[in-house]
Amino acid sequence: MTLPRGLIVSCQARADNPLHGPQFMGAMALAARDGGAVAIRANGPADVAAVAEAGLKVIGINKVFSDRYPVYITPDFVSAAAIVEAGAAIVALDCTERARDGEHPSVLIRRIKDEIGAEVFADISTFEEGIKAAGWGADYVATTLSGYTEATLPKPDEPDLRLLETLAGRLAVPVVAEGRFNTPDLVRQAFTAGAHAVVVGTMITNPREITRSFVQQGVPK
Numbered sequence: 470m471t472l473p474r475g476l477i478v479s480c481q482a483r484a485d486n487p488l489h490g491p492q493f494m495g496a497m498a499l500a501a502r503d504g505g506a507v508a509i510r511a512n513g514p515a516d517v518a519a520v521a522e523a524g525l526k527v528i529g530i531n532k533v534f535s536d537r538y539p540v541y542i543t544p545d546f547v548s549a550a551a552i553v554e555a556g557a558a559i560v561a562l563d564c565t566e567r568a569r570d571g572e573h574p575s576v577l578i579r580r581i582k583d584e585i586g587a588e589v590f591a592d593i594s595t596f597e598e599g600i601k602a603a604g605w606g607a608d609y610v611a612t613t614l615s616g617y618t619e620a621t622l623p624k625p626d627e628p629d630l631r632l633l634e635t636l637a638g639r640l641a642v643p644v645v646a647e648g649r650f651n652t653p654d655l656v657r658q659a660f661t662a663g664a665h666a667v668v669v670g671t672m673i674t675n676p677r678e679i680t681r682s683f684v685q686q687g688v689p690k
């Protein structure tokens with residue numbers, strides 16, 4: 470287990486976001502590091518290589534979208550190998566048992582650990598998925614996909630503290646809180662509920678969404 474305890478900042482911006490690109494994500498990672506983050510989560514080889522410059526542990530993902538399958542977070546071995554090559558020591562992947570084009574997550578976990586020597590961070594959405602992922606050998610289990618799978622829709626505004634707490638009470642591997650931990654108070658609650666670390670994305674690294682939230686909640690119509 471190499472992931473430090475503390476705040477992890479997710480530095481991601483899709484192609485439609487004005488901050489898309491490794492230059493911006495690299496700068497975000499430096500800012501997060503200087504603010505006290507202990508690790509960075511980033512998407513795709515170019516961004517992973519850029520955020521690695523900050524010198525923190527990188528949890529890499531490789532989003533590959535398909536018309537036919539719902540799984541998109543590092544869906545196969547090739548996508549995992551590419552981000553390890555770019556500098557990620559930890560690979561996060563969808564460990565739900567939803568349909569995918571290729572190997573089962575249990576096989577992917579074993580191959581990533583044995584063939585490329587990276588740790589595996591399991592993104593799950595339910596208690597059962599978390600138990601299974603740990604049984605398959607995942608080094609970390611995270612609540613990332615709660616609210617995003619058929620079993621957990623519709624997505625609430627709040628994070629899934631209950632899932633976090635039940636997993637942390639049961640698993641021997643570290644459980645990471647991720648998804649809608651939008652305030653320092655929610656981060657504190659996550660640690661109280663047993664989180665080893667907490668990943669915050671949107672509320673730190675997405676100024677467009679932060680602005681939208683101010684406009685929607687603060688500006689009179």
Ligand SMILES: CC(=O)N[C@H](C=O)[C@@H](O)[C@H](O)[C@H](O)COP(=O)(O)O
Binds near residue numbers: 481617647648650672
């Ligand atoms: C479901 C999915 O694809 N989540 C992604 C996973 O990498 C990211 O889009 C999220 O921003 C990240 O999980 C952090 O969560 P939040 O932005 O809520 O703090």
